[in-house]
Amino acid sequence: MNDYVIEMLNITKKFPGIVANDDITLQLRKGEIHALLGENGAGKSTLMSVLFGLYQPESGTIKKDGKVVRISNPNDANRLHIGMVHQHFKLVEVFTVLDNIILGAEQTCRGILQKRDARKKVLELCDRYGLQVDPDALIEDIGVGMQQRVEILKMLFRDNEILIFDEPTAVLTPQEIDELMQSMRNFAREGKSILFITHKLNEIMAVADRVTVLRKGKGIGTVDVADTTVDELAEMMVGRKVNFSIEKSALHAGEAVLRVQNLFVAGKNSGKNKVNDVSFSVRRGEIVGIAGIDGNGQTELVHALTGLEAATRGHIFIGEREITTATVRERNNMGLSHIPEDRHKHGLVLDYSLAENLVLKSYFDPDYQRAGFLRFDEIYRHADQLIDRFDIRCGQGGLTPTKSMSGGNQQKAIVARELDLKPSLLIAVQPTRGLDVGAIEYIHRQILAAREAGCAVLLVSLELDEVMSLSDHILVIHDGELVANVDAKYATAQELGLYMSGASKQTMNSECEVEA
Amino acid sequence: MKKPHPRFSQGITSLMASLLSVAIGLLVGLALLYVLNASHALTGFGKILTTGLATSEKLAKVLYQASPLMLCGLSVAFAFKTGLFNIGATGQYTMGAFCALSAAIALQLPWYVALLFAMVGGAILGAIPGICKALFNVNEVITSIMFNWITMYAVNLSINNMPMMLTNYWAKSSIKDRTAPLLDANPAAVLPKGGLDTLMNSNYINIGIFIAVIAAVIIWLVLQKTVFGYELKACGYNRHASQYAGINAKRNIILSMVIAGALSGLGGGVYYLSGTGQYTLIKALLGMGFNGIPVALLASSNPIGVILSSLFVSYIQVGGDALQPHFIKENIDIIIAAIIYLSAFALLMKGWIAKLFLRNSLENANAEIALETRLEAGNENAAVKKGEQA
Numbered sequence: 001m002n003d004y005v006i007e008m009l010n011i012t013k014k015f016p017g018i019v020a021n022d023d024i025t026l027q028l029r030k031g032e033i034h035a036l037l038g039e040n041g042a043g044k045s046t047l048m049s050v051l052f053g054l055y056q057p058e059s060g061t062i063k064k065d066g067k068v069v070r071i072s073n074p075n076d077a078n079r080l081h082i083g084m085v086h087q088h089f090k091l092v093e094v095f096t097v098l099d100n101i102i103l104g105a106e107q108t109c110r111g112i113l114q115k116r117d118a119r120k121k122v123l124e125l126c127d128r129y130g131l132q133v134d135p136d137a138l139i140e141d142i143g144v145g146m147q148q149r150v151e152i153l154k155m156l157f158r159d160n161e162i163l164i165f166d167e168p169t170a171v172l173t174p175q176e177i178d179e180l181m182q183s184m185r186n187f188a189r190e191g192k193s194i195l196f197i198t199h200k201l202n203e204i205m206a207v208a209d210r211v212t213v214l215r216k217g218k219g220i221g222t223v224d225v226a227d228t229t230v231d232e233l234a235e236m237m238v239g240r241k242v243n244f245s246i247e248k249s250a251l252h253a254g255e256a257v258l259r260v261q262n263l264f265v266a267g268k269n270s271g272k273n274k275v276n277d278v279s280f281s282v283r284r285g286e287i288v289g290i291a292g293i294d295g296n297g298q299t300e301l302v303h304a305l306t307g308l309e310a311a312t313r314g315h316i317f318i319g320e321r322e323i324t325t326a327t328v329r330e331r332n333n334m335g336l337s338h339i340p341e342d343r344h345k346h347g348l349v350l351d352y353s354l355a356e357n358l359v360l361k362s363y364f365d366p367d368y369q370r371a372g373f374l375r376f377d378e379i380y381r382h383a384d385q386l387i388d389r390f391d392i393r394c395g396q397g398g399l400t401p402t403k404s405m406s407g408g409n410q411q412k413a414i415v416a417r418e419l420d421l422k423p424s425l426l427i428a429v430q431p432t433r434g435l436d437v438g439a440i441e442y443i444h445r446q447i448l449a450a451r452e453a454g455c456a457v458l459l460v461s462l463e464l465d466e467v468m469s470l471s472d473h474i475l476v477i478h479d480g481e482l483v484a485n486v487d488a489k490y491a492t493a494q495e496l497g498l499y500m501s502g503a504s505k506q507t508m509n510s511e512c513e514v515e516a
Numbered sequence: 517m518k519k520p521h522p523r524f525s526q527g528i529t530s531l532m533a534s535l536l537s538v539a540i541g542l543l544v545g546l547a548l549l550y551v552l553n554a555s556h557a558l559t560g561f562g563k564i565l566t567t568g569l570a571t572s573e574k575l576a577k578v579l580y581q582a583s584p585l586m587l588c589g590l591s592v593a594f595a596f597k598t599g600l601f602n603i604g605a606t607g608q609y610t611m612g613a614f615c616a617l618s619a620a621i622a623l624q625l626p627w628y629v630a631l632l633f634a635m636v637g638g639a640i641l642g643a644i645p646g647i648c649k650a651l652f653n654v655n656e657v658i659t660s661i662m663f664n665w666i667t668m669y670a671v672n673l674s675i676n677n678m679p680m681m682l683t684n685y686w687a688k689s690s691i692k693d694r695t696a697p698l699l700d701a702n703p704a705a706v707l708p709k710g711g712l713d714t715l716m717n718s719n720y721i722n723i724g725i726f727i728a729v730i731a732a733v734i735i736w737l738v739l740q741k742t743v744f745g746y747e748l749k750a751c752g753y754n755r756h757a758s759q760y761a762g763i764n765a766k767r768n769i770i771l772s773m774v775i776a777g778a779l780s781g782l783g784g785g786v787y788y789l790s791g792t793g794q795y796t797l798i799k800a801l802l803g804m805g806f807n808g809i810p811v812a813l814l815a816s817s818n819p820i821g822v823i824l825s826s827l828f829v830s831y832i833q834v835g836g837d838a839l840q841p842h843f844i845k846e847n848i849d850i851i852i853a854a855i856i857y858l859s860a861f862a863l864l865m866k867g868w869i870a871k872l873f874l875r876n877s878l879e880n881a882n883a884e885i886a887l888e889t890r891l892e893a894g895n896e897n898a899a900v901k902k903g904e905q906a
Contacts, residue, residue: 306760307762308759327762328760328762330762332761338760345754345756346756346760347760348754349757350754351749351753351754360761361761363743372744373741374743376741
């Protein structure tokens, strides 16, 4: 008697230059929530892509209900009732919810679309699982939480029995995460089997029955969640003990370094303000965190502060000097460092070598040029120094093509460059996005060290945990407005979640100064 | 095992890609020869490959034609490095020719001043698309294509209305559709031969080839060694990152187009001040500027590579001329164009070769990291798009 619905046995998948999955075995029981845990690049997505028919493994077999099956494309997967919610939703923005759900599984009568039965079925599913959606709303008009429910309904509509969730909580507020987990439990109770890809340990502890850990393409093991602890899982994932607690010294804030008064930034395409009457300040030796859901004006706010985008109204000061209309170079020279949200778009010139990237903001300095000619010997010496000091792993030192470096080391390079400028103000946006635990730990320590050194830090992140553990003060942004200002010591995820979703709002006067 | 210097291995990949493209171009040329006149295909192919080195006079012709081509190729390559596509090289080349000839014939100035005029003319014409791009975000391809035609007609119109410029003004002749031979109009404006003419037994050769090679070396120096080149390349590789670094992208876009224009203009000057060519008033764009595009592509936009690729293209062109009378002029043009344009597939080849290398080095750690980065980049790009939509 075999009680596994899906078995992936000894799967090996190679890519040019890398073994993404090395002899991995994953067995999914009926009605269980099975977590797949691993760092970035551990091979989780590859394994799921194999199951979903996007990749063909070099060796290994897949069994469904004990029978060997061949899945050569997503349609095969669909026929075997395997469904997947991708990390980045695959929805047609200008279609309605209902149209998106039936897309690819439409019922037609002589070529004419028949939607009445489909609508009935969708509404039934909504009722049965408590998934609230408006079938006639356009995808572009609804929030990410509801978009995710649409993706889930797509799977249910196709009567999928095996549901794969790829990092589903990354875009959700704490409340939405709770709802999602409740839904997952409901599905499991109904006998559906769930594969839950994540690198967040507390989510696994909360919802999963068993967990399979991958590390660098290898299967490390499968354990019952009831028999393990967060620390054990972390060690399995990273391969060494991980220190989660962040040691932070007491706050010694000095004078305000960054002051923002009634800042407005207009949206690019619509007349709507992306940043709406925002005022705050950041002081020496203090980390102010901005929490919020993706797309609530964080990007525009940071661009206005760093000079990449013009503010429509309001004032920005560094120290006593107003910089509202200053150029990027002027701001940088006044001691502003910026770890950008998108390291490939803004942070690095990928076609440049590591050394060239490490002087991206100081190449014009007399240290690195003489009479307009670059002093490459100095540039490489500088690179060697930073590589050493910030532990940047690269194959060929300063000459390493930046393109060939891993995401974590690229990010370390940016952090090294920005902190080496000895900034008085550091604006760090999503500084640990997509990085593994080790690199995250490292970058967090660096940011805290900058705070110790008297730097004023503005931290903008979508990871609530990150904001909560690093910040001294937390501002919450929703729809372009600052809706809350809380002391990080007393903040709870639940409270912040309410602010983030816009369900709750502090009464904040426009001259909201952050006082300790 | 010691890893090769990354710049070096990149260079090797580029070179291999270029050579492979050349080989493919030649094969297609051979196939075309068979289609057009099978009985003379092989001898014709031999002529294409050998004529350029057959006599010193032919070699002189190769060098003579290569100089303006090299300068146009440099112009396109330089703009490419800054992320701009200078399809206006032909217009700038025409403008350079006009300015050089006006200085030489109408103003009776010596050759070096005429070359300066040519550069300034090309630079001004290059500046227009640069300014439109930098200040109003108008695509430089569209502006420069339109200016190619505007320039051609404006130059023809001007020359028509400058009686001094035309052949019949200087010699007993009824020819009114081309500019005066320089030897009649102003011998001081003819580029010096530097003794090369007697050495190689050719009327064509002059110091133009040295001017072009020096320009290539200077451009290489600027791009590789200077702060200005660093900024230009940063803008070209990643405009967002250069903006983030505080680089004045607008200024650099304009400067880059000005320099690109000056190079093409210089090309026009070098060609028409040789004393052997006369500017003919026809309603067609000059091919020289356009041929700068395959020259730049074949060289992967490397200035030193441009020296080699322009010599190659010129060599093939001279070889093609020797195909007469077994092939008619138009067919020769097709064959030569096919070889040249397929040779420009170097970029495509580069991608393939890079992939081939990756597959061969399963244990290469760098590749592993690269893959990881690529996967991650894919995810992040999707995230960025999402954010932009929201």
